Amino acid sequence: MQAIQLQTESIVEIATFLVRRWAEKEKMIVEISDKVETRTRLNENKVIITPLEKRIGNDFQKYRQFRTSLWYEAMRVKFCKKILSNDHAFGFILNTLETQRVERLGREIWKGMDDEIIFNYTYMLVARPQLHSVYGKARIVEAFYQYFMFGAIKGEIQSSQFEQIKKASAFANKIVNKAIDENHDTEWLEGNVSEIIKILDIDSLLTIPVSLPFMKAGMALSEEELLKVLKIVSKNKEGDFGSIDPASIMKGENVLDEYKVLLDENKKTENKGLNPEAIGVQTPSTKNVDETVIYDMSLINGLKMKFKEWKTGWKEQHLRAGDEFDEENYIEGNEPFFTDVKKSIKTKIVILLDHSSSIASDAIEYKKATLALCEVLSYLKVKFAVYAFSTENRAVVCWSVKPDNVKWNSITAKRLAQIVANGSTPLAEVYDKMFPILQSKRPDIFLTLTDGEPSDPDAVRLMTKSFKGLGINMVSLGLGPNTVRATTIANNLKHLGYEKTMAVSRLKDIPSKVISILDV
CATH class of the missing domain: 3.40.50.410 (von Willebrand factor, type A domain)
Known part of the structure; x- marks a missing residue:
């Protein structure tokens, strides 16, 4: 895939369009920031998202991840009543449950997102930390997140803790299913988070280390490694998504045309940017x-109606002589003939x-x-x-x-x-x-x-x-x-x-x- 530095303006424009379209909320704005993890501020109608260049993969793969992250945030805007901070265990677990709930509700509306969600899951799993690198009680929370979201964990954990994780994950799936089946919202799920906290035997105010959706500079992922992880995710997600073709998902054909249009528009903007502007x-x-x-x-609409005839390029004009006779105008004492005049x-x-x-x-x-x-x-x-x-x-x-x-x-x-x-x-x-x-x-x-x-x-x-x-x-x-x-x-x-x-x-x-x- 072509390597190109997409301009921030181009990315902001398409990101804003997509979020507003998916969330069905016209006042949403998008901010791209490499300082914080992706998050949505409901009270500000704002989505803050990690830029493309901080993600893993080639330019097209980065765009696919960026786009799917936007979709999740748009679904949060559409379906969540509140979004808590991920800094502490309680908010982190609630937001994790909400991710699954809004994903399932969103897939009912946007059925074409399945391949992109699976593709994004692959990179999400790759970007999660190895369990041995997470210390203290935060390790069990990270293990719960990985098992609940991906059906797999990265690294080893004590068998007694793994049993806790499986039990907490099973309970989490149960309440997410119930929330969807019985049309419960964020606040209902929030009331069940304490049970997961109890199963995991952690403090609700436990500090959770930030895990950003990208790897350190220089860390690359080969196509073979990516496909291997994609197959693992696909197998674990078959129960939710049905039969999955990893090779087809790798191609990303559903998004390729959109990406090509973005590249073309970006190229046009770059070329126009070469025109000299005055200093100052x-x-x-x-x-x-x-x-x-x-x-x-x-x-705007009133003006468009007013000048509609200018848009079409023709105006009906009354004259003493013309193409057609207007009987009513003649009776009223006005110019009796009219003709169409070309306007430009x-x-x-x-x-x-x-x-x-x-x-x-x-x-x-x-x-x-x-x-x-x-x-x-x-x-x-x-x-x-x-x-x-x-x-x-x-x-x-x-x-x-x-x-x-x-x-x-x-x-x-x-x-x-x-x-x-x-x-x-x-x-x-x-x-x-x-x-x-x-x-x-x-x-x-x-x-x-x-x-x-x-x-x-x-x-x-x-x-x-x-x-x-x-x-x-x-x-x-x-x-x-x-x-x-x-x-x-x-x-x-x-x-x-x-x-x-x-x-x-x-x-x-x-x-x-x-x-x-x-x-x-």
Whole structure:
């Protein structure tokens, strides 16, 4: 399988999509971290997962493990009422029972996951520690986990302890089966954990050492060794999964096409990343950001309906002469004929979003409106780019939200969501940072959305003139809390050399105002 370094943004995007799809919860976010073990924080709607590079195997095998780990966490989101810490025996055992419960419930819904679960079990078993390396009472807990999850243990243990483990495992299977058969939830299982604690003869607050799902650097696993472990797991899991073909599972054909698409998209993103961006223009991080808070689906769908005829490329237009006679229009005294007119948008536009401090109080609504604009521009297949500016650590930063050669998607939405409105309006400095980009791209329109007057009007006037010298149509949109203030801002912007200025007092009007300036 091809060796390639998948970009974090690509992984975060597909991970977020999969978790939301599997958990059926649209507000879930995914954070990739090599600092902690994979875990889910239900109260934060967040899944934290170990990155691919920390896992064992080739790139495809790592992706399969990563994907299955995501599935388990999504099932926890869907079926668990609580998730305790794995640091102590009680929480560790409850979470282990819940892993089995949510797996079985999840398999009823996602029947195609069986091969991937078995494949993942193989690597889970490989990654577990040898029992001789675990000290004290924690050894018996580790042995219970291995026997309950895999039907096998790694290493040796005293015969009396092994009997305890088998008894605890049998009880654990019994209560998991009962929980599923009688539709019990997390809290019911939690009430039975003390019995397992008693059988194992341990303290419920016993500290459990962390066992991360990866091996130390340099430790490899050959195909032959992997297949050997896979056969052991397959044999032990036949009672739950039925007949299993280890050779077929090794191939991973159910996931291969998905992985190839991810590689292709990653390659495209890498190639686009080679295009030179101006020094001083940064790309916002997309880690740990919930972009759903800035989606106003009512506004987006309403705009799509409003501009639907632009999408189809044809508009019915009434004229004095045309293709067909409209009797009702004639009776009403309007133009009696109508004809279909071909419409297309060829305008290339670059949009700059003011994120100075004055935006902060309305930041969410502002982002909702600008995101809706981007959604509609994407829907209409307009070629556009989006930038923003704010102040970070006392320095103005120009953010690249969406370059013109990248599609509008959840990653670009995350970038917009994470920009914090802060600082003044040093528009000339921002224009200076963007000048090399626009000089190279030469868009038809450069649109600036701002709610204040720039701190350096003379310098802005000079930069505006420079842009116009490139053949770029300079347009500004003044935002104000009311019509009077918005109009005042727009009038002031006129004196800075913009060829067209507009005013908006209602943020939801931004998309329609912007689309109105596109040549059709």
